[in-house]
Amino acid sequence: MPTPPHPPSFPYRSALAAGLACLLWTQIAHGEIYKFVDDNGHVTYTNMPRPGAKKLDLGPSKDTKPVLEGKRARKSSTSSNPTPGTFPRVDSGTQSKRDDMRRQLLVEERSSEQRNLNAAQSEYASGRRQPGADINRLMDAVRLHEKNIEMLNKELSHIR
Numbered sequence: 001m002p003t004p005p006h007p008p009s010f011p012y013r014s015a016l017a018a019g020l021a022c023l024l025w026t027q028i029a030h031g032e033i034y035k036f037v038d039d040n041g042h043v044t045y046t047n048m049p050r051p052g053a054k055k056l057d058l059g060p061s062k063d064t065k066p067v068l069e070g071k072r073a074r075k076s077s078t079s080s081n082p083t084p085g086t087f088p089r090v091d092s093g094t095q096s097k098r099d100d101m102r103r104q105l106l107v108e109e110r111s112s113e114q115r116n117l118n119a120a121q122s123e124y125a126s127g128r129r130q131p132g133a134d135i136n137r138l139m140d141a142v143r144l145h146e147k148n149i150e151m152l153n154k155e156l157s158h159i160r
Contacts, residue, residue: 033058035105041115043108058101103159110152117145 034053036044046053090098120141127133 032056037112041112043112056101058098099159103156106152106156106159110149110156113145113148113152117142117149120145 032047032049033056034046034049035056036046036050036053038044045056049055120138124135124138124142127135127138
């Protein structure tokens with residue numbers, strides 16, 4: 001019985017794969033972030049634009065500059081700053097803008113979590129009065145929102 005013919009080989013297959021990989025990488029590297037708040041106050045961050053979503057400006061990344069080796073690297077290692085000397089630096093104005101944006105996002109998220117906590121507490125209170133209600137699930141929801149608020153407050157305390 002004759003053997004079936006092999007599919008033709010394409011000499012450009014590896015070049016095509018490399019080109020597609022580069023194209024995908026540039027799409028990932030230059031992605032945009034959108035913030036969407038639904039009617040219930042749930043906040044969603046995504047890279048997909050959608051109606052009602054706000055595009056976030058996270059600031060330019062071109063302002064980062066690598067630190068020169070040598071004297072500057074030795075100086076930074078003797079200071080109390082634990083950042084390695086080869087770590088890229090950001091000027092204080094850009095960092096301040098980033099910190100302000102991060103603080104604003106965290107405050108908005110904390111407000112949203114507070115609304116969700118109030119709703120969960122209300123559901124828990126009404127669920128305690130209803131026979132057959134899943135009290136453990138309702139209490140877990142309350143604890144989750146309390147923990148989220150605690151973590152957001154902790155994160156806010158770390159921002160300069």
